Amino acid sequence: MNEPVLGGMAQTALDRHEPLLRVGNTNCGGCGFSSLMQMMRHAVADQPVHLVIPACCAAVSAGVFPQSTYGAPTLLTTFASAAAAASGIASVARMNGEDTRVVCLAGDGGTYDIGFATLSAAADRNEDVLYICYDNEIYGNTGGQRSSATPAGALTTNLSRGKPEQKKDILAIMAAHRIPYAASISLAHAEDAVRKLRRALDLQGFRFLHVLSPCPTGWKSEPALGMELVRLAVRSGLFPVLEVFDGKRYVVNIEPDFSDEALDMYLSLQLRFQKSGITAAGLRPDIDRHWQNLRALSGRIVPARRSA
Amino acid sequence: MSLKLLSANHGAALAATLAARANRAGRGFCSGVYPITPSTECMEYLCLQEIEKGRVVKVESEHSAMAVCIGAASAGARTFTTTSSNGLAYMAENCIAAALLRLPVVMAVANRTLGPPWNIWADHGDSLLLRDQGLIQFYCADNQELFDTVLCAFRLAEDQAVMMPVMVCMEGFILSHTTAQIDVPEQAQVDEFLPLTAIPHRLGDTPHALGQVELPHQVEVHRHQHLAAMNGAVDVYAGIRDEFERVFDRRLPDAVVAYRAEDAETLIVSMGTIGATAERVVDRLREQGQKVGSLRVRLFRPLPMEAIRAWFAGKQRIAVVDRDVSLGFGGVLWGEVNALADPGTVVQSYLAGLGGGDVRPEHIENMLSDLLPRTSAGLPAMMEAA
Numbered sequence: 204m205n206e207p208v209l210g211g212m213a214q215t216a217l218d219r220h221e222p223l224l225r226v227g228n229t230n231c232g233g234c235g236f237s238s239l240m241q242m243m244r245h246a247v248a249d250q251p252v253h254l255v256i257p258a259c260c261a262a263v264s265a266g267v268f269p270q271s272t273y274g275a276p277t278l279l280t281t282f283a284s285a286a287a288a289a290s291g292i293a294s295v296a297r298m299n300g301e302d303t304r305v306v307c308l309a310g311d312g313g314t315y316d317i318g319f320a321t322l323s324a325a326a327d328r329n330e331d332v333l334y335i336c337y338d339n340e341i342y343g344n345t346g347g348q349r350s351s352a353t354p355a356g357a358l359t360t361n362l363s364r365g366k367p368e369q370k371k372d373i374l375a376i377m378a379a380h381r382i383p384y385a386a387s388i389s390l391a392h393a394e395d396a397v398r399k400l401r402r403a404l405d406l407q408g409f410r411f412l413h414v415l416s417p418c419p420t421g422w423k424s425e426p427a428l429g430m431e432l433v434r435l436a437v438r439s440g441l442f443p444v445l446e447v448f449d450g451k452r453y454v455v456n457i458e459p460d461f462s463d464e465a466l467d468m469y470l471s472l473q474l475r476f477q478k479s480g481i482t483a484a485g486l487r488p489d490i491d492r493h494w495q496n497l498r499a500l501s502g503r504i505v506p507a508r509r510s511a
Numbered sequence: 512m513s514l515k516l517l518s519a520n521h522g523a524a525l526a527a528t529l530a531a532r533a534n535r536a537g538r539g540f541c542s543g544v545y546p547i548t549p550s551t552e553c554m555e556y557l558c559l560q561e562i563e564k565g566r567v568v569k570v571e572s573e574h575s576a577m578a579v580c581i582g583a584a585s586a587g588a589r590t591f592t593t594t595s596s597n598g599l600a601y602m603a604e605n606c607i608a609a610a611l612l613r614l615p616v617v618m619a620v621a622n623r624t625l626g627p628p629w630n631i632w633a634d635h636g637d638s639l640l641l642r643d644q645g646l647i648q649f650y651c652a653d654n655q656e657l658f659d660t661v662l663c664a665f666r667l668a669e670d671q672a673v674m675m676p677v678m679v680c681m682e683g684f685i686l687s688h689t690t691a692q693i694d695v696p697e698q699a700q701v702d703e704f705l706p707l708t709a710i711p712h713r714l715g716d717t718p719h720a721l722g723q724v725e726l727p728h729q730v731e732v733h734r735h736q737h738l739a740a741m742n743g744a745v746d747v748y749a750g751i752r753d754e755f756e757r758v759f760d761r762r763l764p765d766a767v768v769a770y771r772a773e774d775a776e777t778l779i780v781s782m783g784t785i786g787a788t789a790e791r792v793v794d795r796l797r798e799q800g801q802k803v804g805s806l807r808v809r810l811f812r813p814l815p816m817e818a819i820r821a822w823f824a825g826k827q828r829i830a831v832v833d834r835d836v837s838l839g840f841g842g843v844l845w846g847e848v849n850a851l852a853d854p855g856t857v858v859q860s861y862l863a864g865l866g867g868g869d870v871r872p873e874h875i876e877n878m879l880s881d882l883l884p885r886t887s888a889g890l891p892a893m894m895e896a897a
Binding site: 284 | 564
């Protein structure tokens with residue numbers, strides 16, 4: 204079966220023989236993480252990988268002992284430990300001459316909040332680890348509470364009104380660690396995503412990937428619309444798709460058209476935004492400011508959408 | 512063999528270094544460390560050693576230090592870390608994970624009072640936090656014993672029938688910072704004593720997960736296995752003592768160290784360095800004709816119940832001295848051994864040296880003066896010792 208999202212790329216001779224995410228997993232329909240794992244399978248090809256997964260949806264997906272949903276050796280860790288445990292695995296692999304790619308797959312909670320000190324320290328030590336945050340913005344593990352990954356305007360199970368603060372700019376924070384590679388990935392742009400997954404897998408040192416991962420359960424959206432929602436987030440400028448080399452060279456990979464219509468559509472297709480009354484106009488000034496910074500950092504002369 | 516003057520902290524680190532090098536033909540050594548008084552010197556010493564096929568990862572917290580050990584052990588390496596007090600409390604979540612994942616991490620713990628209010632001196636309350644979590648615990652009374660026990664801890668932790676973390680505890684400052692003579696073996700002897708680390712469930716090349724969801728019946732099976740392995744560790748340790756003697760030509764102390772206890776009517780039961788003081792008190796009181804003996808519990812988890820019960824048999828009075836307190840109960844050690852005495856024996860709980868107060872011979876003599884007139888045990892007695 205070809206994955207439509209990959210434009211038929213999956214199941215080619217380049218793919219890893221064993222799927223990274225096997226059939227029979229417990230992920231919800233429309234889960235962005237499932238699509239990410241299909242792309243990973245394609246990008247990994249025949250390289251050996253070890254997975255390190257802290258408490259998050261992906262830990263539940265691993266299945267019940269003694270089965271495993273993952274087609275690779277996998278360590279499930281405590282919530283705040285992924286990057287440190289991966290440091291241990293990678294260290295031992297290197298001292299034994301093994302070139303396995305050690306990949307953390309962590310949700311937004313284990314990355315933005317409780318696991319942040321661990322992540323920051325592993326980046327500081329420039330461990331030979333690829334850290335992927337599949338960010339569904341909802342603390343999926345516990346069912347959708349407010350966090351520093353909750354986007355502005357979203358309702359959570361423990362907020363009576365939409366979140367007034369903006370979400371943490373995790374990519375900028377990780378880039379500020381001056382790691383070899385930090386990038387954001389849009390699952391709706393498969394070729395760009397697979398290219399960056401491959402680059403991140405091939406590089407040495409600490410690499411960080413930020414993936415906006417649609418979550419129909421938490422976003423209260425139509426499962427089939429996940430990829431379309433990501434596309435809208437990218438088009439509108441809400442989710443910038445870029446890569447940062449060594450913390451200084453910024454490259455914007457996908458040019459948004461800063462469409463208010465796309466942003467309105469993005470908000471209106473998710474119940475988590477609908478009830479809060481947040482509008483495209485309310486989000487636009489912060490998006491514009493963010494892009495002005497990105498222009499300056501990336502040296503691009505294409506102006507951001509002019510503010511009214 | 513060579514004699515060296517070393518603090519217990521440095522001794523623990525040197526033992527770990529020798530054990531690390533002994534695994535150079537295996538999967539190597541990897542340790543995560545983070546400083547905290549009074550175990551800092553142990554991690555500093557370890558960080559400065561040359562270890563072929565080894566790495567010491569200097570992380571940002573004790574929690575991550577144990578996470579590095581978990582990752583390294585799951586990749587098949589020999590692992591070690593050291594901490595103390597609040598560091599151990601912060602590390603606790605991952606200590607429990609290492610135990611439940613059955614990973615043979617060895618830890619040197621410099622016992623220190625938990626806070627705030629801050630206090631950096633000795634108290635057993637920190638390591639006792641992990642009493643019930645599936646980690647083996649030793650409490651040592653001198654530098655040589657600590658050094659030997661750390662070496663033995665690798666062998667015990669990595670034994671195929673045991674396969675779980677081992678904590679080797681020393682009272683902060685009293686041992687950790689006291690320099691004494693340690694008989695340090697040659698690397699070749701350590702190589703002979705320690706087989707290469709072989710963790711049967713380590714992550715290899717095949718798809719296989721460590722630590723995924725378990726349903727109640729699976730947890731029951733794994734707890735049963737863990738309990739059986741823990742209880743079996745008493746006998747495994749006895750075998751390791753023989754092997755230790757064969758290689759190093761000296762004997763590791765027993766799981767419980769009895770001193771002039773055979774014909775004693777009164778026993779002083781303790782852990783760690785208080786046991787060494789108690790032995791001096793026994794000598795002094797024996798000179799006065801009192802039939803007193805000492806029993807030092809060295810192996811606290813698993814608790815060598817049979818041995819303790821045998822030593823308790825026929826005793827009239829037992830003073831259990833705790834450098835810790837289970838608030839709302841009494842001494843932790845007292846609670847553990849109380850039921851092992853004969854029904855008529857008076858087993859009295861004494862709390863002493865909390866927060867690092869000196870426990871001197873006269874304090875223990877005061878306890879015995881308090882104990883002798885008693886015909887039944889009373890509430891835990893707090894003995895002023897500072």
